Amino acid sequence: MALDSPINYASIYAAVTANLKKAGLPRDGVQLTFHLSPGTPAMVVIWIILSKTRFPAQLIQTSREQGLESVDFSFDLASDFLPEFLQRTEDRIARLTQGGVAPEFSKIIHRSTAVRQQIDMARRIAVLDVPVLVLGETGTGKELFAEAIHAASRRAGKEFVAVNCGAISRELASSELFGHRRGAFTGAVTDRKGHFLEANGGTLFLDEVGDLPPDAQVRLLRVLQTGEVMPLGASKAIKVDVRVVAATHRDLAADVVTGRFREDLFHRLAVGMLHLPPLREREHDTALLIDHFLAQINADARGCPEAQEKKLSANARKILLSHAWPGNVRELYHTLVRASIWSPGPTIDAEDARAALLHIQRPEENILGRPLTQGFDLKELLDEVARDYVVRALQQSGDKKSAAAELLGFPNYQTLGNWMKRLGVESTD
Template structure:
């Protein structure tokens, strides 16, 4: 029997390509470009799959999908959308879509999904209502679309997720989104940074301890696993976890039970684990510093977060979002000039989204005018270094020379003044690389930890702002 597909798409070029592809796969295709046409077609014919755009000529294709689902509960629905936000992806899943594809999409993937959907002849997943505070991720770049798709795939199950990405890309935000939008949103969300906990305390931090388990254990203490019971445990920088703790973590993930340090009783815990790392775990597995079996236990669904340099189109909306957040937190309300947006777009964001946020907050605080222009930003990016110079193919020395030429140091102040300006981004970079871990930052810099602390105090740098996902 010939399978029938209903195509609801108001872009003639896209509709023609999809129709030809579906027909090549053996479908009989009916097409329309309106919500009304969709409803009329569904009322008069039984379909094996429906493919629909979101914004149609006479309305929003997603908003009325609930009615379609109620009337035709077995009809698989594939969403095709140019509204490329996490909101759209979740709305599609929430209303029972079998699959969601942001435009531009891979036609082969769409056709493969249509065949699979017609074979399944069943409804897609259902996501819970969106939280009133909104969604934590911003960006419509193609790289972020894949992130959104993967997030919607894991909302209604407890599969382990491993979030991969450089420091500052927002790994914890992904974990929070999965928790807030998923079936465990009524439970606790507990985050722990493995890189920030001393080796001798990490097992107690994760699994708790009994009174007297070690020197200083004056009372029973529950660990992060127990605190996250019924909810989500986010294990950040999992690559920094010591081998002994890896073994206990693997056992807990396999059995769903933990034992406090110094205790003899096993405690059942119901926890969804999301892990994250900025490290390449493959060489760590090869040299034995990270357990291969733990890796496969955590890496059921990998989500790769792109660095900000690979999603340049997201810089402007992110910057405007951070300006709004800064205003909500009591800083002056500002707007960006077109020149300022160009400067932001051309900058190399080694600290990723976290660095962008810090720059925007500094600009909101220090700008002399309500409109932040290019000149105001140039003095803040890279702590005074010209971003266009930093982006050039010239050496660091050339960039510094260009920056020095624009300064006006008084006689006798050039040496100490220049070193003071250049020292700050070096320390910030070390803290960013080590997620605020002062011991590791000192080791990276090759200085004493006490020296690091003193210099951070002198420069008024808070290492806490570099911790997190």
């Protein structure tokens, strides 16, 4: 096993754990033994920590005088230290979160327990200054959560830099994030600071982190491990103090399995992890968001001479409530903006709502012509088709479940109810 240095704790830890994992350890039926005597003091420390945590092992030492001895001492991290450590952390969180919810979390409009739980977790993670990974479909509020975490953290007054990794070209990803020196590559005519240094002292929000190319993943891992950035073409690393909040709509755990995303980076980023549920899984949030956004749209329009205060008719509301919202909160907001602009009178009626929704159906999205590329999910596609028909049947039947069930060829309305629950379709029937 090659080591950078026999006294470098980080490299000993990385090398040993990588080798043990490669050997498929720990594993049932295999009793591990670590020999403490031949190593440097740094190695002994790492062996002891690993034996008491990730790789339970028996410890032995040897000497000319005593021969082989088992090294035994009671040191149980879980029961001896963790409770005390956690209690200290709890106290700190309680101190830091005194005074109610940070106002930035109040921007996250919700009534559902699912979102409330994620806010509670985000508040606790915010004060710990650890990396956070926010998972959720597009438009579920990942960036909104990242901003709130920043605002509720000790970095609040410092920079919040948001970068969409999916929008950077693969060739330029490393230079955009970590910077470059003039002449580092063709086209590098001036020095570039890079987003990490721009966010120094604050928070860097890496949206669509799953789209980072492999070389940028390696560099990001190194920054997280060492707290230092090495711009392309530079000869010296620069210390940075940046908290990373990453987000993705991809199934990152599946990307780790296929090798598309580095497992070690995944673990580094996912110290705190949030799962934002799609709108269809947030009971009653859609109704609340409709009212909130409509009030906001009306407030924004106030002052324009030709603007009218808009209201939603009961039928228009029903249509919006039963839509599947594949684009989640963002799509809901834009649909309301369109509906309020297009409705000629002060009331947005069913027709206006339908027209605003129809606007986003893209004819080129032929359901039979989707490319079989990574991320394709046949079950999700079939659910999409089912959702579309269920919503249409409900609309056509005036939201009467029995009639809608008949239209769909279901034996009874309970069957429709089961489908709606599974597909996350709401109804007001």
